[in-house]
Amino acid sequence: MTEQNAAGDSARQKLIDDPRAIRHRLKSLSKDLWWSWNEIGRRPFAMLDPELWEAVRYSPFRLLQKVDPNVYNSRLSEPSFREVAARAITAHQDYHSRRTWYEANTEPGADPLRIAYFCSEYAIHESLPQYAGGLGVLAGDHLKSASDLGLPLVAVGLLYQHGYYKQEFRDDGTTRVIYPSFDFDSMPLDDTGVRLDCPIGDRTVRVRVWAMSMGRVPLYLLDANLPGNRVEDRALTASLYQGDDDIRLQRQVLLGVGGFRALRLLEEVPTVIHLNEGHAAFAAVAKMAELVRGGLSMDDARERVRASTVFTTHTPVPAGNQRYDAGKIEAALAQVTEPAGMHNGYVANLGREEPGNEKEAPCMTVLALNLAERVNGVSKLHGDVSRNMWKKVYGTEDVDQVPIKHITNGVHTGTWMAPVAERFWSEQIGYDSLGGPDNPCWAKIPTVDPEAFWQLRNALRRRLLSFVRRRLAIQSRRRGESPDRVVRSRRMLRDDALTIGFARRFATYKRATLLFHDLDRLASIVGNDDLPVQVIFAGKAHPADEGGQAVAQEIHDLCRDPRFDGRIVLLENYDIEIGRRLTSGCDLWLNTPRRPFEASGTSGMKPPLHGGINCSISDGWWVEAENNQNGWTIGSDRAADNEDEQDHLDAASMYDLLEHKIIPSFWDRNDDDLPEEWIKTALQSAASVPAWFNTDRMVAEYLEWGYRPASLIQA
Numbered sequence: 222m223t224e225q226n227a228a229g230d231s232a233r234q235k236l237i238d239d240p241r242a243i244r245h246r247l248k249s250l251s252k253d254l255w256w257s258w259n260e261i262g263r264r265p266f267a268m269l270d271p272e273l274w275e276a277v278r279y280s281p282f283r284l285l286q287k288v289d290p291n292v293y294n295s296r297l298s299e300p301s302f303r304e305v306a307a308r309a310i311t312a313h314q315d316y317h318s319r320r321t322w323y324e325a326n327t328e329p330g331a332d333p334l335r336i337a338y339f340c341s342e343y344a345i346h347e348s349l350p351q352y353a354g355g356l357g358v359l360a361g362d363h364l365k366s367a368s369d370l371g372l373p374l375v376a377v378g379l380l381y382q383h384g385y386y387k388q389e390f391r392d393d394g395t396t397r398v399i400y401p402s403f404d405f406d407s408m409p410l411d412d413t414g415v416r417l418d419c420p421i422g423d424r425t426v427r428v429r430v431w432a433m434s435m436g437r438v439p440l441y442l443l444d445a446n447l448p449g450n451r452v453e454d455r456a457l458t459a460s461l462y463q464g465d466d467d468i469r470l471q472r473q474v475l476l477g478v479g480g481f482r483a484l485r486l487l488e489e490v491p492t493v494i495h496l497n498e499g500h501a502a503f504a505a506v507a508k509m510a511e512l513v514r515g516g517l518s519m520d521d522a523r524e525r526v527r528a529s530t531v532f533t534t535h536t537p538v539p540a541g542n543q544r545y546d547a548g549k550i551e552a553a554l555a556q557v558t559e560p561a562g563m564h565n566g567y568v569a570n571l572g573r574e575e576p577g578n579e580k581e582a583p584c585m586t587v588l589a590l591n592l593a594e595r596v597n598g599v600s601k602l603h604g605d606v607s608r609n610m611w612k613k614v615y616g617t618e619d620v621d622q623v624p625i626k627h628i629t630n631g632v633h634t635g636t637w638m639a640p641v642a643e644r645f646w647s648e649q650i651g652y653d654s655l656g657g658p659d660n661p662c663w664a665k666i667p668t669v670d671p672e673a674f675w676q677l678r679n680a681l682r683r684r685l686l687s688f689v690r691r692r693l694a695i696q697s698r699r700r701g702e703s704p705d706r707v708v709r710s711r712r713m714l715r716d717d718a719l720t721i722g723f724a725r726r727f728a729t730y731k732r733a734t735l736l737f738h739d740l741d742r743l744a745s746i747v748g749n750d751d752l753p754v755q756v757i758f759a760g761k762a763h764p765a766d767e768g769g770q771a772v773a774q775e776i777h778d779l780c781r782d783p784r785f786d787g788r789i790v791l792l793e794n795y796d797i798e799i800g801r802r803l804t805s806g807c808d809l810w811l812n813t814p815r816r817p818f819e820a821s822g823t824s825g826m827k828p829p830l831h832g833g834i835n836c837s838i839s840d841g842w843w844v845e846a847e848n849n850q851n852g853w854t855i856g857s858d859r860a861a862d863n864e865d866e867q868d869h870l871d872a873a874s875m876y877d878l879l880e881h882k883i884i885p886s887f888w889d890r891n892d893d894d895l896p897e898e899w900i901k902t903a904l905q906s907a908a909s910v911p912a913w914f915n916t917d918r919m920v921a922e923y924l925e926w927g928y929r930p931a932s933l934i935q936a
């Protein structure tokens with residue numbers, strides 16, 4: 222035992238003997254979202270009151286607020302509880318005191334770097350439904366890796382009173398949209414004490430700034446729901462992406478201008494601004510106005526802002542590249558731009574592909590492109606697509622001249638890897654959650670024992686299925702279905718069947734219904750009891766997206782078709798918990814977007830952390846990951862003339878793969894009942910995907926390509 226370990230052990234022993242200190246320290250631990258990506262940090266809370274733990278959606282903070290004091294006291298009197306608590310507390314302490322990757326990789330005396338990261342949504346944990354989908358998941362994972370690596374980063378966002386909606390299906394398959402109302406006192410937030418008046422149009426909106434601790438990274442969240450504000454202004458932070466264009470525009474002023482001013486009042490002096498998606502582009506406008514008022518010329522100010530801003534564009538889908546009326550933008554920003562002399566449609570023109578073309582409605586993406594020197598798409602293919610899409614902004618037809626590059630998205634390994642898988646990889650290949658961007662453990666996959674691996678897979682699938690059955694029974698009971706059906710839900714699905722997962726936002730380009738393209742063919746696939754196959758769906762559509770809502774309804778109805786009933790199921794309310802459980806337990810992860818609209822996608826990066834396998838259209842991140850041995854790629858070489866033909870070709874290719882490759886591989890067993898071929902592919906998946914498609918690698922790329930060079934220009 223090293224001296225350091227000995228010292229750690231004795232500190233822990235002292236804690237174990239001190240229930241009062243444990244109580245005190247668990248309280249501060251519950252306010253650091255570090256627990257959302259470190260299972261050791263959640264363990265004492267889960268143990269404290271297991272039933273309440275589920276009821277509070279696994280929030281340590283909420284649990285401590287609600288736990289019966291007698292229950293807590295009696296737990297504290299148990300040495301075994303104090304031991305688990307002390308382990309969590311010391312792990313948390315070690316996390317904050319250890320030398321970070323960033324420190325180890327930064328020259329002493331290097332120019333100070335301070336990154337301000339702006340995003341309109343953050344997905345951190347299921348107890349905080351402040352996100353709609355992939356953008357939020359990516360932002361949450363970015364912060365977790367920034368904290369793990371020790372980057373000097375602060376984050377800015379909005380705190381939504383109602384978050385994103387909770388989804389329930391009515392009997393006819395339509396969606397009931399439920400907006401919960403959050404009590405911010407029941408969330409792990411600190412009031413920073415900072416209040417500001419955010420100028421929007423000709424008025425100001427009073428804003429409160431909250432802070433949430435993401436390990437080493439502070440996340441500042443703006444809240445406009447204050448008593449002195451007009452009702453409409455209070456509603457600006459009511460819920461995600463709700464409201465008409467005017468409201469969205471004002472909300473983006475709040476995020477960009479309000480967020481930038483909040484940093485000033487918090488005495489944060491960022492040397493770099495990272496705009497994660499165009500929603501926050503007004504932060505760069507606010508910074509430019511500040512520089513002009515400080516005495517710089519307009520051109521110098523703009524150049525300074527450009528040089529110190531990083532912008533990530535996230536989607537080629539038009540709805541994700543919002544345009545607003547030029548006059549409305551000018552009016553909304555007047556109090557910011559007028560005093561800086563940014564007159565005559567200055568900002569509107571920065572948002573145009575053709576400056577001066579009054580017919581063109583300014584676009585937030587273009588504005589961000591014009592105010593950021595370092596711009597990236599989120600996969601190699603999306604980099605290509607973006608260069609082509611935005612070449613006009615750079616005044617060229619030659620895509621090679623367009624200075625947009627790519628940094629492929631990743632997932633935060635510790636957040637998405639199930640604890641049983643983490644234990645397995647630790648034992649088998651020496652996995653370490655703080656291994657940094659070049660985590661070498663994945664190269665050791667060939668040494669993994671196939672039989673032990675198959676046991677892990679079976680255990681993960683069983684765990685998932687018992688969760689799915691529980692959820693189906695709850696759904697069934699809530700709808701008042703007959704007791705027979707409720708009981709049946711509890712018995713549906715098989716523990717040993719090839720389990721296929723499809724969970725994502727039901728945006729139409731994702732083609733969630735492609736699997737149902739040929740109902741007879743699908744029926745023969747899932748109806749073959751010699752080679753059992755089952756499918757689990759989950760997904761939400763934006764409440765205002767009628768096409769997406771129709772997709773949800775169609776899948777809902779098809780699940781009740783007698784041919785699919787009990788073999789294809791749909792879970793309500795896709796969220797982080799469902800995402801985590803499905804991606805850990807499913808054998809096969811299906812992804813069928815219409816190429817090239819899935820800019821990256823990240824859900825498919827999660828199953829390989831558990832030896833799950835992808836079957837995907839060649840789109841987004843998968844283009845870079847596929848290697849013929851680690852999964853299956855849908856699609857033929859034939860180019861289609863139109864969308865219908867494309868759907869037809871892709872569906873046929875998908876069925877062929879299922880019938881001739883995937884299902885036989887899963888069900889071809891050796892004398893020990895092991896699917897040798899399947900295991901080989903699964904281990905290839907684990908060997909090739911997590912090593913690169915993780916946010917430690919991604920954040921390290923942002924650091925070297927974006928943050929460090931951009932920071933050399935002092936703010």
Ligand SMILES: *Cc1c(COP(=O)(O)O)cnc(C)c1O
Pocket residue numbers: 353354355358724725726795796797800801821822823824825
């Ligand atoms: C991973 C994840 C996403 C992002 O996945 P996509 O591949 O972009 O669909 C979205 N929502 C949840 C809940 C997730 O876990």
